Amino acid sequence: MKKIGLIFLREYLTRVKKKSFIIITLLVPLGFIILMLFPILIQNVSSDSLRIAVVDESEKYVKGFKDSKTLYFKKTKKSLEDIKNTYAEENFDGVLHIPELNINNPKGVSYYSDKLLGMSTKMHIQKELEQEIRKERIAEIGVDEKAYKKASKVNIDIKEMKQDGEKASTGAATGIGFMMGFIMYFVIFIYGSMVMRGVMEEKTNRIVEVILSSVRPFQLMMGKILGIGAVGVTQFFIWIVALFFINILMTVVIGVSVDTTSISAGAASQQDPELVMDIMEGFQEQLSSLPMGLLMFSFVFYFVGGYVVYAALFASLSAAVNEEADAQVLTLPISIPVIISFFILMAILENPNTGLAFWSSIFPLSSPIIMPARIAFGVPIWQVILSMACLVIGGIFTVWLAARIYRVGILMYGKKVSFREIGKWMLKG
């Protein structure tokens, strides 16, 4: 145990002290900030205000158009042919032509410009126009506009409940389930390949023979797997704390910017703020309806278990490799179950109670990706216990098997190893 501790510490400290670790750990939250700020920045920076000359032949519609910060409508009395040639000189960006419209089949609206409108501006104009036409139709039928608005505003939300009256929620479960599955997928590949590089470094460096004259191959392998696992936990811990603060920061920043941009063209203005509030509140409620305690615990459990299982596999196969190029081929069989599990996860998010869902959440190579998602949907507790037990037993078995491959492979130099030979190492003591 003392030896594993020493190896663990070295593996952990050398990685955590590396410049590349510090940079990546800091860059990821920074990336999140940029990713979150980007759309807002883009919206504010890129939407130069557009001035549009409107030729409205019926003169009915344009008066209803609302200007926004970035979009000005100016009615013109000139003929379409005239304004088409002179709009640029008159400081317009384009000409919107609304011919006489048949309100039951409104066709023939065009926009003339040397520049394209852009999706959100186009949608905005269409919406304005649709609204005007709707008003016209309502008036034609003889319905009061206010009464129509009142009647058409309906919002239904099906609240899912369990027998015991606890609330459940498909939306939040899907979101959380996907996120956890994705993180597991990410963890297995990022830290699994870190283990792989570590093993190969020792082998190609030839230091492994010196180390093995002091410790058992199993101790070296375990120390490395645990040390790199601790690197992963550290990194995730830093990211979660950072995200927490970023989130606080963002709600302040976005809260302000939503106010200013919501009037402008773009996605925000399409929804009525009341509805946004409704959705936000609903989401909060849905989140609190999930079994958060069990979810947190199971996420940590499957994080550790899934990592150990796959890291052991990565360690054993990369020990059999002499060159980086061969590593690609040998590690392919490890990647396949991870990728398949991820696809199964997608299917399960649609339909969380199938036989496939059950078996894949018990099998230790897929359960780390799938079980946390199923827990979000709600799963009988005996299945959770069975799955966890299988993961523990499967983990111990995988590590044992990996150690057998590792100790032969790590001292094997020069020749290319086939899967058949690796099979032999597993069987033979």
Add this chain to the structure above:
Amino acid sequence: MSLLVVDNVVKRFDKNMAVDHISFTLPEKTIFGLLGPNGAGKSTLIRMITNIIYQDSGQITLKGVKASERNMFIGYMPEERGLYKKMKVGEQLMYLGQLKNLSSKQAKERINHWFEKFGIEDWWNKKVEELSKGMQQKIQFISTVLHDPKLIILDEPFSGLDPINANLIKDQIFDLKQQGATILFSTHRMEQVEEICEQIALINKGKIILQGEVNALKQQFKENKFLIEYEGELPELREDIFEVLPSEKPKTLLLSLQAGYRPNDILESLLHQQVEVHAFNEILPSLNELFINQVSASTVVTS
């Protein structure tokens, strides 16, 4: 007293007998040469002694130590050297020392001791990749002997070393022997063996084909050849006592003693003549000759 006893050890890889019933003993405080051509089974044998792999059958015992802890009392420098390139020299030695059960305090003291000895006190914070190959070898050597091992196993310790560093390491080897360590030396470079080793075992194809004290082996395989350096005129030579062999240098005489005579008879036949004898040496076979003869003989026999 013998420190290491290797008794009837066998290791098979698939159908290939890498080590085929090898037995030898290593007396305390000696420098022992394990010789053999490439692929003879030296490295496999060493890996079993250092507990890196296990023998299929047979016993390996290090005096006064449990088999499972044997490697804690052995310092092993493999032929293919390796260190963590990105790690600092000091940290690396601390790590390797602690893996050999040194406390961090002990490890630090000993590292400083060796740094002083080699005059490299300012290397603690250097990264291994910043050092030249010769410098890295020094670090590798320190890591091998840091925990004061009873048995030091050096696999081709001088390969890649310039003469100055090779001498430095050689001096350290003698020093360590003086202080009570036993050294097992694996190589195929005979001139070094001759210089350093007291005993040897010669391995070929997994079997020991020759073993014993260097001087005794030379005596055993000597061909009764003598070299005389002289000045002046040679008298008529007594071909009944010795046969004259072609000699390469002028003013020398290479002789082969005939059966039934002693070396003194040669001298006697020359002493009272005109010729002035400057030197009289017995020509013993070099280990190199022994090695080549024995290896090719055993290869012929087995094939």
